[in-house]
Amino acid sequence: MHGPSPADSPHELVVLVGDRLTPSGDDREGLIRYSDFLASVERGRYDASPPTRLKIVTGQGIGRYETDHLQRELKRRNLDSTVERSLGNDTDLSLAGRHEVHKDSQRNVLVCDVRQVGAGRYQAGLYIDNDNELVLDHATGRHIPGMVVMEATRQMARVSAERQLDGRTTGGGYQWVVHSCNTEFRGFLFPLPVLLECEISQAGRHRPNQSRFQATVSLCQGGRATVVSTMEFAAYRERTLERAERMQATRAVQETVANLSARPS
Structure with a gap:
């Protein structure tokens, strides 16, 4: 008797964004904070049998460091996952000078x-x-x-x-x-x-x-x-x-001093 194939396993789409770009603990819109998701992985939330297949899409606020750390943790837990960088990452992108x-x-x-x-x-x-x-x-x-x-x-x-x-x-x-x-x-x-x-x-x-x-x-x-x-x-x-x-700065200082001097003591 054979177990379910990977194609038959549950599939979950995860859209990750940086911690400062969405509230913690609220993923109703489908955006999940990086640290919230990483904590759930570390707690074994996705360690089901058969394991949940994860498709992870990274949005704003996720750089190379966060992506590499996440991939190491997913691999450590033997999770079937793919990570797609919708923005590339901070080494792939060509930032303006x-x-x-x-x-x-x-x-x-x-x-x-x-x-x-x-x-x-x-x-x-x-x-x-x-x-x-x-x-x-x-x-x-x-x-x-x-x-x-x-x-x-x-x-x-x-x-x-x-x-x-x-x-x-x-x-x-x-x-x-x-x-x-x-x-x-x-x-x-x-x-x-x-x-x-x-x-x-x-x-x-x-x-x-x-x-x-x-x-x-x-x-x-x-x-x-x-x-x-x-x-x-x-x-x-x-x-x-x-x-x-310089001319405008000098005028601004002079006007400020004049206004202060005109105040009743």
């Missing part, structure tokens, strides 16, 4: 696999590290925090402009300034794959000390543009920007 998005720490780079798809048109993926600065203190919700979305928009616009200029501003001597940004949230984004699309054009004539751009950035999930931002920004020569910044 830190200089391109104005970030010192790689964990804070949100844009990956940037590619040009037409004249002034770029696409990229969203990649959220579980230790990204903008998710360290996000208290509630299953959706991607709005500030992450806004920062991803800024990074996508800037890296697109850098590529449009063929890197002429990345060697130093320029600083970027956002002049305006309008964002329309049409729904929530969740910690799953997100496509970023950017259409960028130069605003006005190029000047020796500055290059101005207009950009429309869309964040798409499930084939829908869930967030759409329009921005106007510019790259300035450092000496030009520094001069303007």
Whole structure:
């Protein structure tokens, strides 16, 4: 008498996301925190006879370290499982350069696999590290925090402009300034794959000390543009920007001191 074949064993789909991107102990929507799932594996939840066949899909917040650790534990318990990285992982992905998005720490780079798809048109993926600065203190919700979305928009616009200029501003001597940004949230984004699309054009004539751009950035999930931002920004020569910044800083200090001095004692 033969036992059930692996094809006859129960099958369970598991979608894992980083611990800071979904609440603990609540997987009703199908998103499971990495540490919750790992604890259930270690407790033997899936050690059934016949064993449960697991198909594991990793979403945002799951890097190479977490994936390798999980695979070792699954192997140790002899569980029949496959792990699919819907986002790739932090060694497979080509993250935008830190200089391109104005970030010192790689964990804070949100844009990956940037590619040009037409004249002034770029696409990229969203990649959220579980230790990204903008998710360290996000208290509630299953959706991607709005500030992450806004920062991803800024990074996508800037890296697109850098590529449009063929890197002429990345060697130093320029600083970027956002002049305006309008964002329309049409729904929530969740910690799953997100496509970023950017259409960028130069605003006005190029000047020796500055290059101005207009950009429309869309964040798409499930084939829908869930967030759409329009921005106007510019790259300035450092000496030009520094001069303007110093003047405005001096004025701000003087006005603050004057206001304090005018208060009744």
